[in-house]
Amino acid sequence: MQKKKVVIPLLLMLLSAGVAGFWWQSDQQEIDSTTLQLYGNVDIREAQLAFNGSDHIAEILVQEGDRVTRGQLLGRLQTELLEAQLAEAEATLTAQEQVVAKLEAGSRPEEIRKGQAELNAALARAKSTRSSYQRIARLLDKELVSPEDVENAQSLAEAAAAQVEVARETLALLKAGPRKEEIAVARAELAARQAGLALVRQRLNNANLYAPSDGIIRNRILEPGDMASPQTPVLTLAYIDPVWVRAYLPEPALGKVPLGVKATIHTDSYPDKSYSGWIGYISPSAEFTPKSVQTPELRTRLVYSVKIHVCNPQGELRLGMPVSVTIPLGQKPSDTTVNQCGE
CATH class of the missing domain: 2.40.50.100 (RNA polymerase II/Efflux pump adaptor protein, barrel-sandwich hybrid domain)
Known part of the structure; x- marks a missing residue:
């Protein structure tokens, strides 16, 4: 009888502990079914x-x-040589700009008036020599001049007429201005000088x-x-905001974590603080669990490398720092975050 009295309370205690354990395990499964816990390190980005x-x-x-x-x-x-090259390029560009402006402006009014005056003078000379030739030619019939005098007068008249044509064509060229081909060549040279100046400025900026x-x-x-x-x-520059956390996603959870879903990050250094992040990358290929990574899954299971972007405005997350990542499961595509901190 004494043994029965001892066994019955013991059985009741075991039964109570089993029921409590069952309910505790059920609660844990419910928590585990709604969140995913990963472990990783702040990745070095530099x-x-x-x-x-x-x-x-x-x-x-x-x-x-x-x-x-x-x-x-x-x-x-050091930029002494580049600054001298810049001054030279600016000077040659200014000179070429003036050449183009001169060609595009054409002849000055003074030049045209000068050409017109030279044409008038040539016309006057041609008229005078022609009249002299005609007078001398009439005197030849009266044998008052020699044939050589007539030939000389005729040559002078013809030369004066030719000078009139030269003056007339010169005036036409002055009125027409430079040829379009000359202007095109000058503009091309100007473009080359502008490109040379831009090149020197870029070298100076470099x-x-x-x-x-x-x-x-x-x-x-x-x-x-x-x-x-x-x-x-x-110099070596380390990127600090946002930072990346590299973790490893177990293969059974691959279909539960789409790209872009929210994540919460915790560290041992700041246990009371949490950091917002999002899944920015999931590896397309599987690999075996690295020894340095702790997961609740078996170490022989395949995992996928993931990158979690984390906002780090205060610079508290340091490169290489171990962190834990909590990912709420069941997030819809519409619940994904914009992949930028502060938005």
Whole structure:
């Protein structure tokens, strides 16, 4: 009897614990069926910055650890030679612009009036020599002049008539202005000078190094006086907002997480804070679970690499930081976020 008294309460306790465990497991399954927990690290995103020109570095304006903004000037090359080339290009362009303007304007009124005066003078000379020739020719019948005098007078009259034609054509050219082919050649030369000036200005701009995005300077590789080139990195820039979290999605959950759905990120460094993000990339091919990744699934299961874009306005998420990612399941395509922070 004593044993029965001991066994019955023990059975009741076990039964109660089983019921409680059943309800706890049911609750956990319900939670697990609505969310997906992933683990990963803040991915390192950086760029090797180099000058787009080749020369000695004049100055580097940032230090390692400095926070920079998009478009900020980071460094300069020596530009004495480029500035001299710029001045030369500007001068030759100005000269060619004047040549084109001169050709397009045509002859000046003074030049046309001068041509008209020369034509009038030629006409007067032609009239005078023609009259002289006619008078001398009449005197030949009276044998008052020699045949040679008549020939000389005739030659002078013909030469004067030819000069009239020359003066007339010269005046016509002055009124017509330069040939269109000459203007076209001058305009083409002007375009070449403009392109040359733009090229020098671009080379001068390439002597400056600008930040392509907001970020933090991780490494300062070269110093003033070093020779820079497009193939030689000068600075290393780490992108900080948004950052990427690289995690691995178990194969059974692949169909439950469409591209673009929302995600919440937590870190051990700031346990009371959460960060908003979205799924920005899902690998098209599967791979085995890396040893460094912790998932509740078996490590032998296949996973898909995913990138979660996370807004990091305060810069609290550091590169390489381990994080946990919570993804609510059942999100519809209409519930996806715009893939930009602050929107």
